[in-house]
Amino acid sequence: MSIQLFDFHGGICPPEHKADSNAEPIRAAPIPQQLVIPLSQRQGSAARVIVRLGQAVRTGETIAEPVDELGVAVHASSSGVITAIDHRVTLTGEVAECIIIDTDGIDRWHAMTPHPTWREYSPIQLIDLIQSAGIVGMGGAGFPTAHKLSASHIDTLIINGAECEPYITADDLTMRERAERVLLGAEILQQITAARRVLIAIEDNKAEAIEQISSALVARGEQYQLATVPTRYPSGGEKQLIQLLTGEQVPQGGLPADIGVICHNIGTCAAIADAIATGVPLISRITTFTGGAISQRGNLEVRIGTPLSHLLNWTGFDQDQCHKLLAGGSIMGKLIIDGDAPVTKTTHCILAATHTELPDPAPASPCIRCGLCAEACPAKLLPQQLYWYSRSRQFEPLAKYGLTDCIECGVCTYVCPSSIPLVDYFVTAKTEIKTKQDEQQRAEHARERFESRQARLARDANEKEAARAARKAQATANPEQSRFADQLDPVQAAIERAKTKKKQLLMAQPETPDPSVTRLELTSQLEVMSQRLSDAKLNNADQKILTALEASIALIQSQLSDDRIDESKPSDLAESKHINPAGDI
Amino acid sequence: MSAVFLFEQDGLRALLTFLLVGATFGSLLGFAAVRFASDDSSLVDTINAVLPQTQCGQCGYPGCRPYAEAISLGEAINKCPPGGEETIVELAQLLGTEPLPLDPDHGTETPAKVAFIREAECIGCTKCIQACPVDAILGAAKQMHTVIASECTGCDLCIEPCPVDCIDLLEISSTPTSAMHSGQDDSPIRVTTTRVKAPL
Incomplete structure (x- = not known):
């Protein structure tokens, strides 16, 4: 039974180059001496390290845990010792925190817990298992699968095996060799989402994969259907595939779940099957090694974190032949900045292209407004307008012309007769808009903090003022109680x-x-004064001193003659401070 | 009689008609201006939203909002070095004026920065904490202070009060951008050279 197909706008049919790498079966790549395992994937949040330096780990052991629903667990891809937790450059030049494991070469496995009875599990249990197995979208986007699965009301589950980009054959080989596992993963996804139908979409250029999947489908029910889609890039784009199979468009700025559809990659399904049925977390992936500069082209099962240079050496990479080394296919692939950087969960293809395979494009000429890009754009955008506004950095019209809907598929660049790197402009504009939004958010945050600080300072000043006023009011009300009242x-x-x-x-x-001054005291004073006077007279003292002394004696004599001076109170005398008690005797 | 006579003169009739029409619409406009006056605080808010909120005071006002208030009253729009040319252009668009070059008296445009305290040298005087306009410095008297980098606006106001000069302004390092494959000379994306170890 074949299902009805619809069509999507635009698209191109570039040379496929699939045969370069799909002849050989999947080979297991050797384990390197050192693994560099990134803590964050292309999307989502970084995991939290739960191992320490020098700790011995086994293959499949969890080394970092997710911190929120947008993160996934990270596992040791082989047994060894943690030698560093550090920032390393990724293949495309971003910087990411990584755990570095020096492998022991034994590849000793951690105890795995298979879940043979998964059919009795609840969706939440299964989603938890998927998250702790570290599974992200393996088609290249790297969106955490568990988070994608949290959407509800799913009618159609699409298993994406279109693999439309030239050179890449990783999904093709996975379907050929692991069809049972892919469908087991699809069954698990169906149980989680409770989708009414499951569509497995494969491009019609993969005859052997179609055969394998359809023979494996025989044992499954009516709700599982194979959809053979015509070979046209980018049929494997999520929105394009949904339109092909359902005829419905994902609303602008919305998610496939909004129209009851969810889309997962073939590789993701196989990884889910491994994680649930056998308990093996995501520690390896199938990566295509292709291009004229690689002599042993084919698909490798690579442990996550293997340095690319290790794999290139193993596949017979010729540096002199290599004109461009890309992570990804010939259209969307990104230039590899550091060849020593590790392969991650989203590295689906390494293309070492020769000069003849990917010649340098001619220098860009001015846009002639031919409209070919608009005809080819699968998102139905107007790339020539977007180019114009990206160049002049006018962000508002860019939003109006739907820059956010650009899937960066590279079709416009491919068809442009002026060889303008259109997608590069769109990527740059998107980054600039993001930076600007971040800056605005920061500014808004700073403004809030500034204003709350101003408010706090004003409140403090007011409180001080109020306290002062209150004290003053209290003081005027009852002055005797206040120390500072006056x-x-x-x-x-x-x-x-x-x-x-x-x-x-x-x-x-x-x-x-003074009552303390008594007759006795005065007499003694008189004696002292008379003594001083006679002494002064003997020493021929100054006349002034003599007169002063004489005046004092006269005063004392007059006081002595005063009868008001109390002669009694002998006890007071002894206590008096003014008179030396010794003088009494 | 004389009024009717005046009105019957063609020239005068036209003049009076226009006077009447002018007065009617004039009073209507005058009423609308008062009745639907633009909210002054909303203009200040809009200007303030354009400013970079570093609160550095390089414009001569104590923070971004005071400068926004001053702009709404006619202050020049080119006194904000952290905002730079982009902010000036946005302000000019907002206010319908001509963009001016940045006034060099108030400083020059520099890359984004963040303050960093060399903690071993900090004596815990709290002076920088008092100076920080966004409460981005953490610490107490005689305790080591530190800058909360995510809150710091790089305004530079903590540098001057520090008695031991232990605060640096570090440029925020930008991570290398991801590269598309084109690698064309005229691509807006700059790519460093590919580095791969020669095979053994």
């Missing part, structure tokens, strides 16, 4: 007190002599 007055009062005291003393002295 801050100026205490000084003034003290001065006043001192003044009155002085005045009193001055006034009181002639009238009321």
Whole structure:
């Protein structure tokens, strides 16, 4: 039973170059001496390291755990010792935190837990297992599969085996050799999503894969259907494939789940089957090694984290022949910046192209507005307009012309007669828009912090002012209770007190002599004074001193004659500070 | 009688008609201007949203919002070095004026920076904490301070008060951009040379 096919706009039919690499069966690549395993995938959040330096790990052991639903677990791809946790450059030049394992060459496996009874598991249990097996989209995008599966109300599950880009044959070989596993993965996905029908889409240039899958499908029910799609790039693009098979378009800015469709790659299905049925997490993937500069072209089962240079050496890579070394196919592939960087979960193809395979494009000429790009664009965009606005960095019209819907498939660049690198402009504009949005978010955050700080400072000042006012109010209400009620007055009062005291003393002295001054004291004073006077007279002292002494003696004599001086109170005398007790005797 | 006579003179009739029409629409416009006056604070908010919010004060105002308020009252739009040319162009578009070159009296455009305290040298004086306009410095008296990099706007205000000069402004390093394969000379993406070890 064949299903009805629809059509998508545009597309191209470039030379396929599939036969370069699909003749040989999948070979297992040798394990390198050192594995560099990135903690983050192309999308989603980085995992949290749960091993320490120097720790021995076994193959398949979890070495980093996801922190949220957008992350996945990371596993040791082979047994060995953790020698570093550091930032390393990826194949395409980004910097990522990696765990570095020096392998022991034994490849000792960690104990695996198979789940033969997975059919009794709930979707949530299965999604958890998929997340902790570290599975991401293996078609190249690397979106965490578990997160994609959290969507609900799925009607159609599409298993994407179109593999439309030239040179790549990884999915082709997976389907040929592992059809049972692919379909087992599809069954697990069907159970999770409860999809009404499951469509396995394969491009019609993969005869052997179609045969293998259809023979494996015989044992499955009616709801599993094979869809052979015409070979036209980019039929394997998620939105294009959905349109091909269902005739429906994913809404702008929306997800396939919005129209009840979910799409997973063949490789992802095989990885899910491994993880659930045998308990083996995602520690290896099938990668196509192709291009004229590689002598032993074919598909390798590569442990995640294997340095590319190790694999290139093994496949007979010729540096002199290699004109361009790409991660990916000839259309969407990205130039490899560092050949020592590791293969990741999303590296589906390494293309070492010669000069004849991928010649340098002619220098770009001005856009002649021929409209070929618009005719070819599978997203139905107007690349010539987007080019114009990307060049002049006008971001608002770019949004209006749907830059975000560009899937960067490279069809426009491919058809452009002026050989303008259109996609490069779109990628740059997207990055710039992202940077700008990030900056705006940062600015907004800084503004909020600045304003809350200003508010806090103002509140503090107000509180201080209010406290001061409250104290003042209290002081005026009951002044005797407040220490600071009349801050100026205490000084003034003290001065006043001192003044009155002085005045009193001055006034009181002639009238009321100090009761402590007694007749006895005065007599002794008189004696001392008389002694001093006679001494002064003997020493021929100054006349002034003599008169002063004489005046003092006269004063004392007058006081002695005053009868108001109390002669009693002998006890007071002894206590008095003014008189030396010894003088009494 | 004389008013009717005046009105019957053609020239005068035209003049009076236009005067009447002018007065009617004038008063309508005047009423609309008062009734539907643009909210002043919303203009300040819009200007403020364009400014980079570093709160550095290089424009001569204590923060971005005060500068936005000043711009709304006619201050020049070219006094913000952290925003640079892009901000000036946006402000010019917003206000319908001509973009001006950045006023060099207020500084020059520099790449984004973040403050970094050499913690071993910090004496814990809290002066930088008081200076920071966005509360991006953490610490207490006689305790080591540190900058929360994600909150720092690189405004430079903490540098001057530091008595031991232990704060540096570091340029935010940008990671190399990912490269498309074209590698064409006229591609907007710059690519460093490919490096692969020669096979053994």
